[in-house]
Amino acid sequence: MLLELKNLTIPTLDQKRVIVNEVTFGIKEGSIHAIVGPNGSGKSTLAYAIMGLGGYKALKGKIFFDGIDITNLSITERARLGITLAWQEPARIDGLSVHRYISLGMKDKSKLREKIVETLKIVNLEPERYYDRTIDESLSGGERKRVELAAAIAMEPRLIILDEPDSGLDFIVLEDFMNIFEKIKKLNMTILLITHREDIGMVADYGTLIWRGDHIVTDVFPKVMLRYCAKAGLKEFCKRTLFKNGAVCFDDDYIDRIFKEEGLS
Amino acid sequence: MNSGDYPEDILQSLEDYNIDIRDFLPGHGKGAKLLLDFNKISGIEQVEGIVIKGREIPNGIVADVVIKEGTKLEEPIHLCFGINKETGVQEIFPRIIAEDNTDVKIQAHCSFPNANGLIHKMFGHYYIGKNCNFTYSETHYHGEKSGALVAPVSYIYVGENSVFENNFNLTKGTPGKVKILIDIYAMKNSVIRSNVKAFGKSNKDSIRIRDSVFLEGENARSVIKMKAAAKDGGEVLMYGITEGNAPYCNGHVECSEIVLGHGSICRARPFIRATDPTSSISHEASLGRFPQKWLDELMAKGLSEEEATDVLIEAMLQEEVIL
Numbered sequence: 001m002l003l004e005l006k007n008l009t010i011p012t013l014d015q016k017r018v019i020v021n022e023v024t025f026g027i028k029e030g031s032i033h034a035i036v037g038p039n040g041s042g043k044s045t046l047a048y049a050i051m052g053l054g055g056y057k058a059l060k061g062k063i064f065f066d067g068i069d070i071t072n073l074s075i076t077e078r079a080r081l082g083i084t085l086a087w088q089e090p091a092r093i094d095g096l097s098v099h100r101y102i103s104l105g106m107k108d109k110s111k112l113r114e115k116i117v118e119t120l121k122i123v124n125l126e127p128e129r130y131y132d133r134t135i136d137e138s139l140s141g142g143e144r145k146r147v148e149l150a151a152a153i154a155m156e157p158r159l160i161i162l163d164e165p166d167s168g169l170d171f172i173v174l175e176d177f178m179n180i181f182e183k184i185k186k187l188n189m190t191i192l193l194i195t196h197r198e199d200i201g202m203v204a205d206y207g208t209l210i211w212r213g214d215h216i217v218t219d220v221f222p223k224v225m226l227r228y229c230a231k232a233g234l235k236e237f238c239k240r241t242l243f244k245n246g247a248v249c250f251d252d253d254y255i256d257r258i259f260k261e262e263g264l265s
Numbered sequence: 266m267n268s269g270d271y272p273e274d275i276l277q278s279l280e281d282y283n284i285d286i287r288d289f290l291p292g293h294g295k296g297a298k299l300l301l302d303f304n305k306i307s308g309i310e311q312v313e314g315i316v317i318k319g320r321e322i323p324n325g326i327v328a329d330v331v332i333k334e335g336t337k338l339e340e341p342i343h344l345c346f347g348i349n350k351e352t353g354v355q356e357i358f359p360r361i362i363a364e365d366n367t368d369v370k371i372q373a374h375c376s377f378p379n380a381n382g383l384i385h386k387m388f389g390h391y392y393i394g395k396n397c398n399f400t401y402s403e404t405h406y407h408g409e410k411s412g413a414l415v416a417p418v419s420y421i422y423v424g425e426n427s428v429f430e431n432n433f434n435l436t437k438g439t440p441g442k443v444k445i446l447i448d449i450y451a452m453k454n455s456v457i458r459s460n461v462k463a464f465g466k467s468n469k470d471s472i473r474i475r476d477s478v479f480l481e482g483e484n485a486r487s488v489i490k491m492k493a494a495a496k497d498g499g500e501v502l503m504y505g506i507t508e509g510n511a512p513y514c515n516g517h518v519e520c521s522e523i524v525l526g527h528g529s530i531c532r533a534r535p536f537i538r539a540t541d542p543t544s545s546i547s548h549e550a551s552l553g554r555f556p557q558k559w560l561d562e563l564m565a566k567g568l569s570e571e572e573a574t575d576v577l578i579e580a581m582l583q584e585e586v587i588l
Binding site for chain 2: 053075080087091095
């Protein structure tokens with residue numbers, strides 16, 4: 001496993017409440033692994049805790065990255081080990097150019113321009129239009145997210161955490177983003193995808209369902225999604241849309257069995 | 266004039282600002298030029314539509330730059346006030362007149378790479394006629410020793426329907442003691458953009474800038490944007506002043522300052538005043554540190570907190586004013 005969470009418990013900043021409760025699962029190197037769950041279930045908290053952001057310190061448990069205990073390492077130390085995070089709403093920093101931003105995390109700065117151009121192409125931004133732009137309000141939400149992805153890819157990390165990359169995007173852009181995720185995977189980078197949308201999650205190899213802070217299941221993604229629907233009581237939605245038209249189909253009997261396990265008919 | 270005729274350390278110091286030194290040496294580049302080596306005029310070059318005259322006085326020069334009516338130039342006019350001495354006094358008295366319907370840019374460089382207490386004073390008058398598009402950019406570099414004592418004063422009249430952009434940049438090296446006063450008088454339908462950036466890096470640095478716009482003509486508009494950072498004992502005080510004294514004028518003052526390290530002080534004083542009931546004047550000011558989320562985002566790319574802060578300062582001091 002590239003990343004392992006062992007009994008990880010994350011409290012609120014005032015320590016009065018637990019957001020993520022004794023979560024244990026692992027992420028295989030080279031995979032796309034989606035964490036799903038309803039709003040407020042603790043998905044983003046997990047992402048921030050893995051990245052090491054202040055305010056998301058473990059109360060209990062450990063985080064291992066490639067066998068190294070990173071639980072008490074700083075953000076910078078984790079990033080230098082090969083972890084990065086692309087934010088749901090990345091900041092707009094007036095005065096910072098796209099090419100400067102992308103170059104920040106690059107380890108090897110030789111042939112800088114070529115590498116930045118190449119990275120912009122991966123995220124489907126025309127280099128001639130975006131190379132010298134500044135990261136300000138003139139970039140749309142989708143463009144800013146692509147620049148963020150480009151900056152993450154340029155670091156050549158081993159693990160990229162994508163915090164709800166689907167938020168605020170239309171379905172055309174969403175489709176494009178899913179293709180970009182496949183490209184990232186081919187670059188031998190592992191993706192941890194935080195999402196609550198089944199369509200974007202369909203690019204995932206594996207998934208983990210977090211429900212009210214608890215770990216429910218980690219498995220191949222369609223099975224995780226099925227369990228998610230069962231927890232939410234969305235049997236008809238599940239039968240009608242999720243897996244009938246998707247790449248993986250379950251027959252009705254299998255769906256019925258999963259729902260029964262959740263105490264639903 | 267050859268580049269060898271001018272002090273090399275002054276020329277080199279400008280490369281940090283991505284300024285190609287060949288562009289402002291007489292005999293090179295296309296623009297008009299006035300080049301000063303301490304208190305001596307090293308070269309003047311005029312182009313069609315631009316008249317530059319200079320006279321040496323005991324501690325400096327008096328210079329006139331006249332942009333003749335209708336002149337529109339792509340190449341900027343270069344004014345280079347260089348000093349490679351550690352000490353001494355340089356006093357500049359420029360008068361700049363842009364006649365009606367002109368479109369020019371002036372790029373001024375005040376480069377003192379060896380400054381260690383030298384004094385640079387300027388007392389400038391600018392007259393911008395009607396229907397002009399005039400940009401004045403002044404870049405300062407005061408070396409890495411103890412900086413200079415710099416005290417420029419500028420009075421600027423901007424005529425009807427003209428656009429005036431002022432860019433002042435003091436972000437590299439050790440500034441030293443800096444006191445700057447800029448007064449801009451905006452006539453009917455004129456547009457003023459003033460963009461001031463300064464970085465006090467140590468306790469050797471004390472920077473005080475007063476940038477004032479007086480909206481005296483109907484429908485005149487202005488934005489003053491002042492950006493500063495003070496680090497390791499540096500001190501920056503910025504006054505952004507706008508007065509609305511004419512019908513339907515519209516002005517805004519914005520001061521953003523970042524304080525880093527103990528002993529550093531940033532002070533922002535936006536001052537606004539309206540004497541016409543139809544005018545609209547606003548201000549905003551912020552002091553403190555960068556948002557933690559911005560730092561986190563950069564640290565997640567492998568930067569330390571200090572490196573991330575430096576990148577954000579660099580970005581803040583590069584931001585441009587848009588009206």
